[in-house]
């Protein structure tokens with residue numbers, strides 16, 4: 570059965586981006602002229618995902634508005650002759666079917682994913698973290714879906730990180746089945762570099778077995794007092810049902826200021842309408 574549903578947990582507090590996140594969700598901060606989240610939604614849609622389940626919180630209504638149609642705005646733009654802009658506004662509102670569920674308390678990523686359970690209906694589903702943007706020829710989630718179709722089980726996206734940074738990620742242990750594909754035997758959340766079982770970190774793309782929702786209902790609070798998604802995936806890894814794929818593509822951590830700026834420069838340089846002015850502006854920096 571093809572995977573058509575995705576859970577997008579976007580209820581976090583975004584403390585690394587304060588003070589702006591006091592009023593604007595970090596997922597709505599712009600990369601060039603569109604919010605971070607649009608790049609993620611576009612990746613999902615390109616890979617055949619039709620149902621986008623946003624896990625949101627108070628103050629995050631802007632995301633919902635953005636991905637729904639605004640007929641009044643479209644009609645206004647048409648009336649004043651801005652037809653291209655009207656088309657663009659409409660395109661964004663029609664990217665996918667958006668369902669919104671609330672996470673009343675930021676109890677962690679695992680808890681946020683669990684809030685999507687009524688909408689995933691027991692099916693296998695994809696998860697996209699709102700602050701990981703991946704630019705790739707084949708969408709990163711498609712690369713994971715291909716492994717899921719081949720091996721079954723659950724698949725996590727892997728990135729080889731410098732050892733001194735293992736304490737910022739969930740780290741996997743396991744056996745390499747072929748270059749870039751790991752059969753994951755265990756995972757540990759944010760280990761100290763000295764204790765890390767490898768330098769393969771999990772980044773924000775997953776294809777998860779529907780069974781994970783049941784596991785999450787009994788997952789106790791872990792690191793930082795939060796219900797960790799990694800702890801629930803580790804239960805599946807214990808059974809040999811998790812694979813890790815070192816995806817191909819450029820990944821940007823847009824949850825921090827410099828990461829967002831790098832993503833903005835990267836995508837602006839790929840836009841024919843913006844690249845010449847961006848190159849000229851960059852040449853002025855010392």
Ligand code: UTP
Nearest residue numbers: 578579580581582583584585675676677681699
């Ligand atoms: P982060 O670890 O980046 O947390 O969450 P955060 O709160 O968004 O940001 P910082 O670290 O305080 O700056 C990874 C993803 O999981 C979501 C976040 O919205 C983000 O997309 N998340 C995290 C939730 O939806 N709920 C939570 O309880 C925690």
